[in-house]
Amino acid sequence: MILLFCGLSGAGKTTLAKSVAAELTSLGIKIEIIDGDEYRAALCRDLGFSKEDRNENIRRLGFVASRFSAQGIVTIVSAINPYDDVRQELAEKYDHVSIIHVDCPVNKLISRDTKGLYKRALLPDGHPDKLPNLTGINDRFDVPVKPGLYIDTCNYTIQQSTSSLLYYIINNLHPVKQTNKIPSYS
Numbered sequence: 001m002i003l004l005f006c007g008l009s010g011a012g013k014t015t016l017a018k019s020v021a022a023e024l025t026s027l028g029i030k031i032e033i034i035d036g037d038e039y040r041a042a043l044c045r046d047l048g049f050s051k052e053d054r055n056e057n058i059r060r061l062g063f064v065a066s067r068f069s070a071q072g073i074v075t076i077v078s079a080i081n082p083y084d085d086v087r088q089e090l091a092e093k094y095d096h097v098s099i100i101h102v103d104c105p106v107n108k109l110i111s112r113d114t115k116g117l118y119k120r121a122l123l124p125d126g127h128p129d130k131l132p133n134l135t136g137i138n139d140r141f142d143v144p145v146k147p148g149l150y151i152d153t154c155n156y157t158i159q160q161s162t163s164s165l166l167y168y169i170i171n172n173l174h175p176v177k178q179t180n181k182i183p184s185y186s
């Protein structure tokens, strides 16, 4: 199963991916997190934040996710994933894809601003430190119309958000397809 997170920077994607991973691991369920920030530092170093580059980023993460998922590993793609077209593309291309909207109003994110990105995006035009293309400020985010799960991280605690995600995963687990029979030597 592939959980395709989408949500603005600071909405809680990484926090929830890690907390649900800890819960699943304690239940003996295998989980892999494919984190946008980490993969941008490794597999996707050539990509920026244009629409084309973001979609290419998501396609690469989706491909890697499909390999883990095919082995029966619950796989979270934790990225902003702002565009509906590429989300739908992956949902059609791979089995058992769920879109999970991790949501928080932008005003709250501006006050959280854990990485200082919002402050930089809100600088006046022409300022040398201004960050262009920050999703939710000066770049588009397509709100998913019918996500598999909606998580409101503004009005619910980390524990409550983790529980709703855990419940969703457990209720949607798929058994791994066995293509080869185990040989019998008796």
Ligand SMILES: Nc1ncnc2c1ncn2[C@@H]1O[C@H](COP(=O)(O)OS(=O)(=O)O)[C@@H](OP(=O)(O)O)[C@H]1O
Pocket (backbone or CB within 6 Å): 008, 009, 010, 014, 035, 036, 037, 040, 049, 053, 054, 055, 057, 058, 078, 079, 080, 081, 082, 115, 131, 132, 133, 134, 135
């Ligand atoms: N302009 C701009 N817009 C959005 N994000 C920016 C930008 N510049 C840098 N960052 C940092 O990159 C992280 C987002 O990478 P993603 O791979 O998740 O983005 S995307 O899905 O391809 O849109 C994002 O990580 P998160 O904060 O964890 O979401 C930021 O740390």
Ligand SMILES: Nc1ncnc2c1ncn2[C@@H]1O[C@H](COP(=O)(O)OP(=O)(O)O)[C@@H](O)[C@H]1O
Pocket (backbone or CB within 6 Å): 007, 008, 009, 010, 011, 012, 013, 014, 015, 016, 112, 114, 152, 153, 154, 156, 157, 158, 159, 161
């Ligand atoms: N319900 C919640 N779920 C997730 N994070 C929350 C929640 N409430 C507050 N937070 C805080 O919001 C911040 C989210 O940061 P992070 O997980 O790095 O976001 P993202 O990966 O989406 O950029 C963290 O500081 C976290 O403690």
